[in-house]
Amino acid sequence: MKRNAAVGLFTKPSNLKMNIIVCIKQVTHIYVQWGIDPETNTIDPEGLVYIVNPYDEIAVEEAIRIKEKLNGGEVTLITLGPSRAEMALRLCMAMGADKAIHIFEEAFEDLDPWVTSLALSKVISDLEYDLILFGKQAIDDGMGQVGAYVAESLSLPIVSAVTKLDFSPAGKKTTVQRALEKGDREVVKCPLPAVFTVERSLNKPRYPTFPARKAALTKVIQRTSLKSLGLSWDKGLEGTMIKLIGFSPPKLRPKKILVPDSNLPVHERLDFIMSGGIVDKGSELLEGDPKEIASKVVDLLVQQKIV
Amino acid sequence: MHHKVQPALEHYLGIPGSFITLFILIVGLALFFYIIYKRYLLLKSANPDPRFDSLWRRFYDLIIYGIFQKRQPRYLWIGILHIMIFWGFVVLILRSIALYGLGLKAEFILPFMGGSPGEFYHLFKDILEIIVLFACIAAILRRAISRPARYEFKHGKAHKFHAYLVLGLISFLMVTDIAMDGSGTLLGEKSDYWLPAANSVSYLFNGLGPDTLKTIYLWNYWLHILTLMVFLNYLPLGKHFHIITGIFNVFLSKLKKGSIKPPRWGVENIEELDSLGVDKVEDFTWKHILDFYTCTECGRCTDNCPANIVGRPLSPMEVTLKIRDYAYESNPIFNLKGKADSPDQNLHLIGNVITPDEIWSCTTCGACEEECPVFIEYIDKMVEMRRHLVLMESRFPPEIEKIFRNMEVYDDPWGMGRALRTDWAGDLKIKTITEDSDIDLLYWVGCAGAFDDRCKEVAASLVRVLQESGVTFGILGKEERCCGDFARRTGNEYLFQVLVRKNIEILKKCKVKKILTSCPHCYNTFKNEYPQFGGEFEVIHHSEYIAELIKEGNLKLSKELDKTISYHDPCYLGRHNGLYEAPREILKLITGIKTIELERSRDRSFCCGAGGGRYWMEEYGKRINETRIDEVIEVKPDIITTACPYCLIMLEEGIKAKEEVSGELKALDIIEIVEGTI
Numbered sequence: 001m002k003r004n005a006a007v008g009l010f011t012k013p014s015n016l017k018m019n020i021i022v023c024i025k026q027v028t029h030i031y032v033q034w035g036i037d038p039e040t041n042t043i044d045p046e047g048l049v050y051i052v053n054p055y056d057e058i059a060v061e062e063a064i065r066i067k068e069k070l071n072g073g074e075v076t077l078i079t080l081g082p083s084r085a086e087m088a089l090r091l092c093m094a095m096g097a098d099k100a101i102h103i104f105e106e107a108f109e110d111l112d113p114w115v116t117s118l119a120l121s122k123v124i125s126d127l128e129y130d131l132i133l134f135g136k137q138a139i140d141d142g143m144g145q146v147g148a149y150v151a152e153s154l155s156l157p158i159v160s161a162v163t164k165l166d167f168s169p170a171g172k173k174t175t176v177q178r179a180l181e182k183g184d185r186e187v188v189k190c191p192l193p194a195v196f197t198v199e200r201s202l203n204k205p206r207y208p209t210f211p212a213r214k215a216a217l218t219k220v221i222q223r224t225s226l227k228s229l230g231l232s233w234d235k236g237l238e239g240t241m242i243k244l245i246g247f248s249p250p251k252l253r254p255k256k257i258l259v260p261d262s263n264l265p266v267h268e269r270l271d272f273i274m275s276g277g278i279v280d281k282g283s284e285l286l287e288g289d290p291k292e293i294a295s296k297v298v299d300l301l302v303q304q305k306i307v
Numbered sequence: 308m309h310h311k312v313q314p315a316l317e318h319y320l321g322i323p324g325s326f327i328t329l330f331i332l333i334v335g336l337a338l339f340f341y342i343i344y345k346r347y348l349l350l351k352s353a354n355p356d357p358r359f360d361s362l363w364r365r366f367y368d369l370i371i372y373g374i375f376q377k378r379q380p381r382y383l384w385i386g387i388l389h390i391m392i393f394w395g396f397v398v399l400i401l402r403s404i405a406l407y408g409l410g411l412k413a414e415f416i417l418p419f420m421g422g423s424p425g426e427f428y429h430l431f432k433d434i435l436e437i438i439v440l441f442a443c444i445a446a447i448l449r450r451a452i453s454r455p456a457r458y459e460f461k462h463g464k465a466h467k468f469h470a471y472l473v474l475g476l477i478s479f480l481m482v483t484d485i486a487m488d489g490s491g492t493l494l495g496e497k498s499d500y501w502l503p504a505a506n507s508v509s510y511l512f513n514g515l516g517p518d519t520l521k522t523i524y525l526w527n528y529w530l531h532i533l534t535l536m537v538f539l540n541y542l543p544l545g546k547h548f549h550i551i552t553g554i555f556n557v558f559l560s561k562l563k564k565g566s567i568k569p570p571r572w573g574v575e576n577i578e579e580l581d582s583l584g585v586d587k588v589e590d591f592t593w594k595h596i597l598d599f600y601t602c603t604e605c606g607r608c609t610d611n612c613p614a615n616i617v618g619r620p621l622s623p624m625e626v627t628l629k630i631r632d633y634a635y636e637s638n639p640i641f642n643l644k645g646k647a648d649s650p651d652q653n654l655h656l657i658g659n660v661i662t663p664d665e666i667w668s669c670t671t672c673g674a675c676e677e678e679c680p681v682f683i684e685y686i687d688k689m690v691e692m693r694r695h696l697v698l699m700e701s702r703f704p705p706e707i708e709k710i711f712r713n714m715e716v717y718d719d720p721w722g723m724g725r726a727l728r729t730d731w732a733g734d735l736k737i738k739t740i741t742e743d744s745d746i747d748l749l750y751w752v753g754c755a756g757a758f759d760d761r762c763k764e765v766a767a768s769l770v771r772v773l774q775e776s777g778v779t780f781g782i783l784g785k786e787e788r789c790c791g792d793f794a795r796r797t798g799n800e801y802l803f804q805v806l807v808r809k810n811i812e813i814l815k816k817c818k819v820k821k822i823l824t825s826c827p828h829c830y831n832t833f834k835n836e837y838p839q840f841g842g843e844f845e846v847i848h849h850s851e852y853i854a855e856l857i858k859e860g861n862l863k864l865s866k867e868l869d870k871t872i873s874y875h876d877p878c879y880l881g882r883h884n885g886l887y888e889a890p891r892e893i894l895k896l897i898t899g900i901k902t903i904e905l906e907r908s909r910d911r912s913f914c915c916g917a918g919g920g921r922y923w924m925e926e927y928g929k930r931i932n933e934t935r936i937d938e939v940i941e942v943k944p945d946i947i948t949t950a951c952p953y954c955l956i957m958l959e960e961g962i963k964a965k966e967e968v969s970g971e972l973k974a975l976d977i978i979e980i981v982e983g984t985i
Contacts, residue, residue, distance in 0.1 A: 031717070031726070206701060207701045209701045210800075211582070214578055259760065265960050266956055266960045267926075
């Protein structure tokens, strides 16, 4: 307490400290589609990698930025998943999250969003928080429901697809910009605590430093399970409202490998491969005095066979 | 030689000459050792660096590069001038000691210097004095008139004054000594030989009275020994510290080229370290500090630096000098200004002294290190500063974050993934080495060979040649990962070590003994860096291996190739590993080929621009590979061949950018030429 008082002398007096909860998911990213065994209908593990859901990474980054800006508060991560999900927690802790809770469940693939959100809500209800962040959706199943269900079970307001966040000085309200279709944006006001699900354009997640990675290795992860949350496996199944009954990958097409134009310079070829073949529309800014520009425009029109 | 005039016996204001000499000696040497002690303190505050291994090799280098100055004549005329001055100095040290002796005690003679050896030495030093004087004047004129561009600074002011001052001081020392001998000759100092310098000067003094001659003699004597002491004390203050440190720097040079130093010598697990990389002067190792002391400002490094040549902001010499200037300023010898005015000792080097742009411009090609006459190291320092930026501050060109993440998640910089790693092999029927297979030779394809379309052709070509020669070999298939070269050289040591440990584990599990690589970067990393982590393998590059196959008769080249071919030396094969001959031998063994060397070749080869992770970074302005292609065009070959996938891509890009040769000049890997002549 003394320390806080001392800090207060030198900095703007602000009691604004936020405890932020970020729920993350380790997703299965299938980068090649052909490795599916038709007999067992499972994916050849060679063709997949486990990564932190990119939207969730953005939520974590935003939480850490808020904490850094306010110079106080705590960021707590929660995930539900098998033991390998610890990797995702460690990575997000390396980014700067303080605590992590791992709801341990090997067979988590069978859970539907409803059960997942029940488990998360149970954990969250025992915590102190001002803000709960989610990624807009997971890139593997793309359901985008969990955030909304958690808000419902905790009776909190929810804003989805958040692209910008601002806090009022007292920290009790936020002004949120969110994405609509076709690049439109709307701005909404929302009291805290609240649940926000974030859009990709909110920020660019950091690349953790070495000391942060090292510190993350020794941070304690609190473990719990569905059972100890009172959601026994059986009950979990009962509580499941939707159930996966089939899975069909897209029809196997001849493997398409992007072949960039070999006449392009190497960095353009790389851009091409990495963008998955999407090429930006080119634009050119004409410079010079009005006369020059006019003649360049005419040249361009002729060149493009428009006139 | 018998001296008629004895400075020790003269009296000045009642003070005997010997007292004055003693005073000059004591004050001069005390000051000198104090300055050296101050310089030593800074050296001592730096990080450890083991440099006392392989002593025989070090003595050998000392003799060849230190005493015989083998690297000096790489710049022929100025190199010869330097050797003249250096040897003059070595010989004249004895003369200087004798002169101080003479000032302390009349009739002083060094041991073994009486009689005919002394007479002969006198002749020898007399001739050398003319040579040194001539060399100094030539060097002054050269600096003043032809003004070589490599002495110029791009940023900040060059220390040109120091060069003139020292050349002037040396000339003055020669002149005073010659004048002393000249007047001494007329005063009756007889020598067995006709002394070219002393006797010529004595003609000038002809007709002067004995008193005048004695005054000339004594004045020159005192000026000489005083100047010598000033010179000695001036050395550690500027670029001429190399006269003292140069020999040590050569002796302590880095013997294992190609390998990057570990983050901290003596610490195996980097997780024990709280801080990695260099951002302060003391973060460097003591040898690196000695490098800073030793820089002679000759600019040969910068003159050969590809980044500098294409106009990037990097000049290796200036990196050294900026850090040295800052280190000297923040560790002053006499703190006259008081603490408040001296620069902050804890200043961050990066951003304040060295810009990130300079640090990221380095291609780690090693041209600077190859050229430096006193073996100053640059690559380790660049990588250490990158380590600080990447690991401590997470600051790097945005292009490479994607590459780091790709290597973390997919184990290759392309981000294609291990599942696609064997696609290049198509229907070549290559065996895969597993835990139980009994194959001795592993072909390590490398990420370029596995994922880049052009390099896939090279990998396939090598496989066909190996199959043609009946060699039994296998690949690791999907168990292969990036060797880590790029991660280490961009400063991401953490990622590098993760990859190395995974690779060593699988290689040991499959009991691999011998690794064949087609990429010099993999070659270098396996050969020079994996042993740091317990991965000892026999590593061979395909150019060596194929040359052997042809020579042993296992591979018959039946076709002729009527083409003019130039070979581009990849840095990581040539300079970093000394492998220059094998590819040239292959070209010689093919009938019909006319080879033509590029102007910059072998240890002076010009980087393609891809090394040190530069392949993955944006290049602004003039491109290194296009500059290289300009050099290729000058010798007009039909084919430019190389033995590195990255060089190949860069050269091809360069050709595409040049309309005048696009379509005519072809870039091929050496193995493709071999395959074409089977």
